[in-house]
Each structure stands twice: as structure tokens, then as C-alpha cells.
Amino acid sequence: MKPRLLIYFTLGFPDDQFLVKLIRDMPDGLVDGLELGLPSADPRYDGPKIRLTHIAAKSRELERFDPVLRVCGERGIRVNILSYYSDFENNERNILSFLSRHSVHEIIVPDLLIDYADIADPFLKKLQSAGISYIPFFNAATPDRVIEKYMRSTNSWIYYGLQPSTGINMPLDIQSVVERATSLLRGRDIIFGFGIRNGQDAARIIEAGGHGIAIATALIDDINRHDADSVVHKIEEYRRAIDFVV
């Protein structure tokens, strides 16, 4: 199967118009999906660059983001939403109706299994009854029994973080991390994210058996400069890198 390329944007950063334009003008088939982050008051597992996008996004009124979601729908780009549980908690109804309004059926909640493990089960039930699929967010620190448990309660693909937080670049043996993840999560598609620095890293992930990559921090500077061409150019590089492998 063709390796998948996911791109992350924080909603509201740098502004809604830029994101709408960027997505609208994106070449056909360049990305396999978008991961859209709801701006958070406490993006604790994000590195300084993405942290900045949350701060910059300021407002958390979800209606503001409708145009971005709409253009995704128009272009047929698959979307999932990322929300910290700390935000979801206080804004549950709005978020759920935002998802349903845009027919988004997938959500990533990066802090759920870490800081809210004890209420994760009722939360997942709630998502289920709202028809939303929970995409487990795992990383190298996720214990086996946690992985086993959430593999049983969902049949979604998996988002796997390579680094302890986004954007930072710790020394990493990509091969061994990816191999461990794919062997633990046999039978599931795994998209790797967090700290992919360049096409080489991306290719190595696919070579090691990963099913796709997610890119975020690498694009922030260009987005911040409203430089859509450059963003697309970078995305194309990643695309080539992973397609080349197969």
C-alpha cells in the first residue's frame, strides 16, 4: 500500500484565511489527510514551535474554524481533529457538534492515556455513541498493557509519536522504534509523527515498516511567514521521499 502522508495544522494559525487558501490550492493527491489541532490553553506535549501556534491562535471559538473544515470537505481531504483532553473536558458539547457538523469521524487526544487514564473508558464510550472513532496516540513510552487495552477498544489506525514532545529532536534510532511499534501493533496501520526532520527520516520510517508519516513542526516557520509555496514545496519533498521507498 502507498505510504500515507499526514499534515498537521493548528487551527487559527497563522490565520483562517491562509489555511483556507493553502488547503484549497494544494495539489491533488499530495496529502492523504490533515490533522487539525484545536488551539489549547495548555499544549503540554508540544515543543516550543507548536506551542507558539496554540498561543498565536488565541481564540477557541470553534465556529471560526468552519471555513477551514469546509474547504477540506470540498476538496475531499480526509480530516481528523486533535484535541487535548484538558480542553475537551470543558468544551465537550461544542467539540462534538463541531465534529459532527463537518462529518469528522476521527479524533486524537494526546494527553488522554497519560494524564487522564482513569477516565479514559467512559470518554471512549461517549465518543463511540457519538459515532466518532478514537485514534490511539501511542509513543515509545506507552506500556504494553496500555497498548493492548486500547487496541482492543478500537480498530482505528494508530498515531505513533517518535519523540517525547513535538518538534524537538532527541537522538533517535528510528529503525528500532518503528520496528518495535509495528511488531507490537501488528495488523494496524501506524502513522509516525513528532520530530521528523527531513525526507531521509521519513524514508527510513517507511523502510522500517511504518505505514505513513505526519509532518508538523517542519512547516511552522513557512506557515508563520504565510509562504504557501514553500509549505507545499516542503510537503512535496516528503511525498517524494516516502513514495520513492516503495
Place this chain on the structure above:
Amino acid sequence: MKPRLLIYFTLGFPDDQFLVKLIRDMPDGLVDGLELGLPSADPRYDGPKIRLTHIAAKSRELERFDPVLRVCGERGIRVNILSYYSDFENNERNILSFLSRHSVHEIIVPDLLIDYADIADPFLKKLQSAGISYIPFFNAATPDRVIEKYMRSTNSWIYYGLQPSTGINMPLDIQSVVERATSLLRGRDIIFGFGIRNGQDAARIIEAGGHGIAIATALIDDINRHDADSVVHKIEEYRRAIDFVV
């Protein structure tokens, strides 16, 4: 074979008359032999009691001891002479003629292998040419190679000291000492001496495989008191103790 009983006297102690009388009056067959010590200026391996007999004996003129040796001859009692090498060295000719005068063919030299090991070989040659048999004096401290060597250069019986010096009573596991000696000296008769305290000890030596015992310090007090009856009485006790075993 009947266990042998050897009695040691220091020549000249307490005086020649007493020794002559004691030996002359001794019951037939009570002892199997006498070991007669030449008084020494430095009886270094004797305990305080026998040391005293050497001091008391004073004179070292050997002619003085002729009567004692003569009565032994008359009674047919087998005799060997004990001389420290330190005395022999300076008095060689006299001692050799004393031995030949009384047809004594056996000599014990307790310090030879310890303090004079380096000149032991020529000394043994000299004895041999004088027709005198060297009785090895071994004890628990004698190294195996020393035992082997002197076993080869003589075919005498062996005198085996149980204690580091005469007369003292160190704690002793008689059984193990005797067994070790008899196994090392297989084929030779071994007479055990030094520190046999009582009939029980004596019996234990024979039981463990010893061929005989030598008694000395145990009699000194009685000899010193000129108490011949008591001396004979004690000797009889040892006789009974070792004869009883067989």
C-alpha cells in the same frame, strides 16, 4: 607383635647410684629398652622437667656413666643413647668410644634434622662407618621429604615425638597424629614419645597403630625423690595399659 615400652633417663640424674639400683632391681621383661640421654648444655627441645635433669646432671664426663651402662648390659636390657648434636660435635671421639665400649649400636640425635640438616649426611656416614645405627627422630613437624630421605638412609625403627618438646602437654589428637605417622612410615616400627601423660594416652597410641611408647617426664618427679618403688609402679601401669590393648 607385643607393644614396646621404652623408658628414658638422663644419665647422671639424680645420681649414678640410684640409676644403677633402679635398673638392677627392675622386674624382668618390664621394659623393652632404655633410652639414655647424655647431659646437654643446651637441651633446647626438652621441656622444663627434663631440662632440669640435664642441669642437675652437671658433669659431662662419660666415664662416670659406665656403671649404669654396665648394669644394662648385665641385665640384657637393650639401650640406645640420646645426644644433642650440639654436644656430639665437640665430643665426637669420646661419645663414639663410649658407645663402642658398651656395645650400644643405636643413637638418637633430636636436633640433627632441625638445626644441622646441612651436615646431616656426612654425620650419618660417620656413624655408619662406626657401626652405629641412626634412629631417626621425627615429629609432626617433619616434612615429608625429610622423612623420605632419612627412611632411605637407614633401616632403623623410628622415634616419633608427639609434642613440640618433651614434657609439655599441648592439646593433641593422638589418633590422627599416630595414624598419619604410621601411614607415612609404613613398614617401620615407630615408638611414640614426648608428653604421654597416662596409661590412657599410651593405650590410645597402640590402638591407633603405634608399635610402642617412650616414657620420660612422667617419671622425673619420682626419680628426683629417689623413689624407686614409685618409678617401677608407674612403669608397670604403662606396661599394663599397652599390653591390655592387644
Place this chain on the structure above:
Amino acid sequence: MYQTKEQEILPEYWYNVVPDLPEQLSPPKDSSRDSSSIELLKQILPEKLLEQEFSFRRNERIPDEIMDLYIQIGRPTPLVRARNLEKKLSYSGKIFFKYEGATVTGSHKINTALPQAYYAANEGVEEVVTETGAGQWGTATALAASLNSMRSKVFMVSTSYKQKPLRKQIMEIYGANVVSSPSNETDFGKKILKENKDHPGSLGIAISEAVEYALEKGYKYMLGSVMNSVITHQSIIGLETKKQLELQGEEADVMIGCVGGGSNFSGFAFPFISGKAEMIATTAEEVPKFTHGKFGYDFIDTAGILPQLKMFSLGADFVPPGIYAGGLRYHGAAPALSMLVHSGRIRAEDVGENEVISAMRLFSGTQGIIPAPESGHAIASAIRYARQDPASKKTIVVNISGHGLLDLSIFSRGKQ
């Protein structure tokens, strides 16, 4: 130790508990909004160490070079049945102790100092920097540096620097450059000295100075506890213990160790975490992080240069009383250990000075070993346990993290 049979006891891999935790470990947290103190680690820690820190492989292969050094410094350390102590306590079960004091530097600290120094040396670093409180970590660092042909610099908490001349001397014998902290060699130290020129120092301050110094000079910093990779290295204690028990046909019912930053306890106990053994983590009554601390994010160091960790803590600015067991004065405890105490898998226990000293006397008089005062806490817990039910048949295994030959003064404190 050092026997031909050492290979039977030495593991080939270190064990990282993280994949076996009941819940996911919270990642370290940046302290500031727009810079990454996590990325700062890259400047002061060897790359290979960070790779270990964040990849959380259950089994981490021990490089051959480190294995050789482990053997040279006295691994495997002995696991001893404390028969004399059992008798003295009329305890019906068995008491074993794992004795880390048998390493040449006298404590478990060398277990992580060696790989850290080795990784640094492999990156061409010429000098490593660290702090020390009780002196054990500085000693281990100094030897590890010497064995890897590097210089070492040790910021030694001022009170210890004054009270423990022997410790300083050993570090110097191993070639270390030892300075009293707070010192005039860092901005942070200068600032503190300016406020109070007789400041007694603290571990948090000394860490801050060492990190600042390493950053400034481009040297590598060596961390003695708390971090997960350190605990992974220390797992050699528990892995050996496991094998040693196995070879004797024994099984641990209770495992006891003392907690400063948590490295000796975790290294000892974590390899048994999936089993049924009861576990007791003993802290000093004066530094009751588990029983009186808060479970949440807090700073590793006082200056707040390093990231925050989610752990039990009494606060990074906690100033501990001048207790005799310098190694237990740290305000926090390693995240994985904190989680397991929080979850109830590991029980925490505080013991006070008098109980510790009489436990140490009892132990020395029966087993002959003079334990480190830190380890004395574990011994006190073990004795407490055995006394509660002398008829019990349980097998107690206690970790003795170090010897106390250079801390003898503590015994005078306990004199009646």
C-alpha cells in the same frame, strides 16, 4: 563477584521498566514557553544516553566495553543470606541482602556512571561535570571518568565538602577537580554566595551549577539519579539479584530499598515488578517525599534549567534538614517510581534517625558490614518487617546501596 561464573549472573541487557508500567509515563515538561529545556538536554548529555532515555526499549543491550568495566569494578555484587541477622531477630523466614557496597567505589552509583562516562568519551568529550551531595555520586563519576581517560569536575555541596574530607580525597585520587558548591565558578553560584557567603549549599543548587558549567564549557553533564536511563542502568542490580535468587532456588516475597532520587531502589526492584513480591520504598522521615510530597510536575534542579518531571516532590526549593544520610536529601523521586508508589504497587515507608542507627548497629554487629546511612534506612525497614511477624516464612530481600566506611561519624549521633 568477579568469579568465572560472573557470566552466569551478569545480564546481557539492562531492563527498562517503562513498557511494563501500569500507565503511561508523563513526558518531561518544558519549563519555559518558548524554548525547550528538553532540547537543552542535547547539549549537556551524551547523545547515546538521550537515545536510551527516550526510546524506552524494554531490553537495552549492555555494550561489551561496559560489561568489561562492570567486571573490573566488582560486578556482579554479592547476594548474601543474612543468617546471623535472621538468628538475632529469631526470624523464621529468610533475609537476603544485595550488597552494592562491594563495588570498588562503594555504592551502586558506579553502575550508571560507567555507561554515562563511556558514552561521553565516545563522543570525544574531554571532561565531565557533576554535583555530589553525600559524595558517592562524585566518587563514581570521578572513577568512571578516569577509566575512560577523561577529566572530571565535581560540585560538592558545601556542608559535605567541609564534613567529608575523605570523600573529597578519594575523588581527587581518582583525578577529579572538586569544588565546594555554591562556588564562584558559575553565575548561579556567585548569585547565591552574594546573598549568603556561608550558604550551606544543596543538591539542587549543585546540580544547577554543574549544568551551567557544562553548558558554558561545552562539557557533558553526568546525572546520578532520577532520569529513566539512569534507572535502566541500575537495573543491573535487580537483574543480578533475580538470577542469584534463581540459582539458589529462592524467590523474593518482599523487596526493600531506600530512596533518594530513586535509582537504587528502582534498579533493584523494577526487574521484579511483574511478579508478586511486595515492595517497600523507604525514605528518611526528614525527607518524606512520598508521604508528604505532591505528585505532579516539578523541577529537577533548583535553578529550573532542566525540564520538569511528573513525580513525588517536596518542592525543588525544599531545604532538607542537615540529616546524616546525604543521599536521601533530594526533594523528588524518579517518575516511574513515583507512578508505582502513586498506583499502590510499591508501598512507601518513612524511618527516623534513631531507628536507622540502631538498625545499622544491629546489622554491623551480626553481618559485619558497615552500611551507608542511606542503606541503613532500608535495613531499618527490613528489621521492622521481620519483627512485625517473626514467625513469617517470607523471604525478604533488601538492597544495601553502599558501604558507610566514610560516614562513620553517624554512629556517634546514635550514642546513648
Place this chain on the structure above:
Amino acid sequence: MYQTKEQEILPEYWYNVVPDLPEQLSPPKDSSRDSSSIELLKQILPEKLLEQEFSFRRNERIPDEIMDLYIQIGRPTPLVRARNLEKKLSYSGKIFFKYEGATVTGSHKINTALPQAYYAANEGVEEVVTETGAGQWGTATALAASLNSMRSKVFMVSTSYKQKPLRKQIMEIYGANVVSSPSNETDFGKKILKENKDHPGSLGIAISEAVEYALEKGYKYMLGSVMNSVITHQSIIGLETKKQLELQGEEADVMIGCVGGGSNFSGFAFPFISGKAEMIATTAEEVPKFTHGKFGYDFIDTAGILPQLKMFSLGADFVPPGIYAGGLRYHGAAPALSMLVHSGRIRAEDVGENEVISAMRLFSGTQGIIPAPESGHAIASAIRYARQDPASKKTIVVNISGHGLLDLSIFSRGKQ
């Protein structure tokens, strides 16, 4: 040490060299004409010890109870290949060291203290008495007494008493009653103090006091070296070493140890005496008993209460310079060892303070162990040997009789 495989290394029998000597050992000699100082031994030494002393069995079975205690105190001790030292010296052969510092009391002395105390306790004795110079023997005695539920009294040479408070403290932790010698508790001590109230003391004087005290009170005296039974007990060092080398497929070409009274050297080397290994007995340049002493009868103690022994001696009234290595200050050396040096089987070598200190520094920096200054002499000889012919393929085995953690001050003496 303490491994399951300990049984593979621990011997079942001690080895007594006497049956294998080239010549017969001269017996002890009474000092007076009309009393027996040999028989006096019966009053102050346990019967079983004397029985061993004078029966000279080649193989002396180690009682089970003592075997258990041996394991408790850390036997077998490690035999370590000093790879780092080899590298540092660019030595082409191998260097192994046997490390007696790994026992809980930190030196080989416990090897004989345990059986002596055990025999005394078996005879119902309530208190054992001894002297100590460097402190190692007193420490071993104190623990051995405690493990056998007896009291202990230690006459500690006055200079050491003042200079080594830590040593005194350890003995007290083990329950010993430690007094400075010369003391007011014996007639001999009083006499000496009367002549010079600041007398620095000596080992000979302390032995005399301990013997007098034991005689007076009906206690048993513990002797730390020189006697043949002591050397027999110490043979456990060499027997373990032999087995450990064997298990590794190695053979000793050179064996090196330091000599005070001769017990650690003899215990280490004698089990190899029938082989071909070269042997070097190292003494302190300041106490050159073999190179400048006389081979003949001399007193064990200064007061002349005990019998004389035929040995190399500098004279029982020899007052050694105040050297750092207290354990090497004794005037004589065990008779069997003296004989073998006299016969040429063992080569004697003197080394001086500077050479010793730099050898110790080299050893500590490469192997991590802080050796006792006494053992530093053996290390110096080993390094000398390796440097003489670095291309040699010989296997050097050196005995490190103790650790020097409580003697660190010596390193300051060696500072440039």
C-alpha cells in the same frame, strides 16, 4: 563472592605448609630455664588452636560453622584480572589480584579471627583479648567475637589510637572495648608509662599487654599473625586463588604479597609452594626484616612472655619508624616463611614510601580500589616487576591484603 558457586571455589580444608617444607621447622623455644612459656600458651590460647598449631596436618578440615561464617563475611574473595592496570603499564602478560579487602572487615585478618574466636567460644570463654597496630587485626577480632557472642578487648598501639579514630569507632561498633597501649590496665603497661607517660607504643608492647591481661583474667588471647596455625587459616586465600585461576585456565608465574608478620603472604603463596611459580615477599624499606634482619631465635613479644621462634627478625625491641603502613611494622616474620626466604625459595624485596604511594595512585586510578598501604607494597613490587620487562608474557598474581579506605591520609604524604 557469596555466589551459589562459592562452593566451587571455597576449599574444604585449610592447607598447612609444614609437611611440604624443604627442612624441618624449628620448634618454639622456652625463654626461661625452669618454666615453659610454651605451656603458657595453653592458658591463653584455645585448645583446638594449639592442637592445630602443633599437629601440622597438611590438610586441616574447615568446620562447617566456620565455613558458614566465611561465607557471611564475604568469602570467597574475588580474583580479578587487572586489565586496566595491564593496559596502563603496556604489560604483555596478565596481572591478577586477589582482593582480601572485599571481606566485610576489609582485610585478610578475619580469616583467622573467625576460627580463633569460634574455638574460644566453644570452650565457654566470655571475652577475647588482643592487640592492634594498624587496626585491621583489632577490627577482625572485634567482629569475630561479636559473631561468636563474646566480648572483646583490644590494646591499640597509642599512635594509631590517636591517628585512627575511625578504626577505633568500627571496633566499637562491633562491640569491642578499645584501650590505648601502653595502658594502665596491665603491669607491663604501667611500667612503661611510668618511664614515659607519652610513650607512642609498639606492637610488641601491645602484645605483651594483651597476653598479660588475658592471663590475669582467664580470657583467651587472639594472635593475628606469625603463628603457624594463623598461616594455616590464611591458606584459604591461596587455595581460593588456585581454584579461581584453574577455573579460568590460568597459571601463576609470579606471586607477590606484602609481609608484616607474614600471614597474608604465606596464606596466599604457600598453597603454590610445590609448583614452579616465582615468589616475591615485599617488606617496607623501613622494616627490612629479610634483607637486614637476623635468621635465628627471637621473641614474639617485647616483654618476652611468649616463646621464642626461629625467624628473620630485627630484634623484639626494634622500634620501627612511624611509617604509614602500620601492619608492616612488626619486627619478625613467621618461621615457615622465614625458612623459605632463607632457603631462597622465596625472594624478598624492600620498597620505599614514595614508590608505594605512586603505585597506589596508579592502581586506584585504573582499578578503582583504594588499597591498604600495606598492600600497596605488594602492588609496588608487581608494578616494578611488570615494568622491568613489559614484553613478558608472565602471569603475575598479587595479593591485596586489604582496602585502605580508613587510611586515606597516606595519600597526602605522597603529594608533590
